[in-house]
Amino acid sequence: MNIILLGPPGAGKGTQAQHLVETRNMMQLSTGDMLRAARTSGTEMGKIVADVMDRGELVTDEIVIGLIREKLQEGSEGGFIFDGFPRTLAQADALGELLAENGFALDAVVALEVEDEILVQRVVNRAKEAIAAGKEARADDNEESMRTRLMEYYKKTSPLIGYYHAKGALKAIDGLASIDEVQASLANALDG
Numbered sequence: 455m456n457i458i459l460l461g462p463p464g465a466g467k468g469t470q471a472q473h474l475v476e477t478r479n480m481m482q483l484s485t486g487d488m489l490r491a492a493r494t495s496g497t498e499m500g501k502i503v504a505d506v507m508d509r510g511e512l513v514t515d516e517i518v519i520g521l522i523r524e525k526l527q528e529g530s531e532g533g534f535i536f537d538g539f540p541r542t543l544a545q546a547d548a549l550g551e552l553l554a555e556n557g558f559a560l561d562a563v564v565a566l567e568v569e570d571e572i573l574v575q576r577v578v579n580r581a582k583e584a585i586a587a588g589k590e591a592r593a594d595d596n597e598e599s600m601r602t603r604l605m606e607y608y609k610k611t612s613p614l615i616g617y618y619h620a621k622g623a624l625k626a627i628d629g630l631a632s633i634d635e636v637q638a639s640l641a642n643a644l645d646g
């Protein structure tokens with residue numbers, strides 16, 4: 455089964471994806487994680503994306519589509535979870551083509567719904583917790599970048615909700631409930 459987890463920054467896509475990886479043998483494809491790995495690699499691409507990410511803006515479609523193209527070719531027995539991709543209509547179209555080229559179907563698009571003020575609180579807390587644990591917080595987990603990330607989401611990513619709704623693939627779930635409850639609604643959306 456191949457699915458997209460759609461939702462604003464801080465909605466819990468990564469947490470839910472991790473659970474699906476553990477319980478369903480699926481492979482998580484998080485463009486955010488791939489880009490964070492690229493930026494620490496010291497490559498030219500890494501330097502270019504670091505600034506853009508820290509501001510909370512989107513990196514180019516070309517870069518992220520390239521990252522996904524490579525991973526899809528590897529295949530995954532339990533299917534793929536697209537987490538943080540696609541984020542633009544151009545990426546959504548490209549994903550459709552890549553899936554078709556590799557003979558894969560898109561089984562569901564699950565949108566996690568969470569209010570903005572809660573999202574801002576979550577990422578600000580995530581940064582505080584990281585620092586309290588002696589780790590480095592993500593450079594974009596601060597209120598200013600988070601406001602930009604939210605604006606990018608509404609301008610460029612939220613149109614995908616209509617796009618996948620029109621394709622009959624969209625399921626929306628409440629992302630405000632506890633992690634376990636969200637897990638249960640997600641399982642329902644995928645299996646029901």
Ligand code: ADP
Pocket residue numbers: 462463464485486487489506507508510511512513514515518537538539540541545594603
């Ligand atoms: P979050 O969903 O918490 O904002 P991610 O880890 O998914 O975080 O993404 C972090 C940053 O990486 C984004 O703000 C953006 O700069 C970049 N990014 C990740 N995925 C994409 C994508 N599909 N298209 C463009 N930029 C992306």
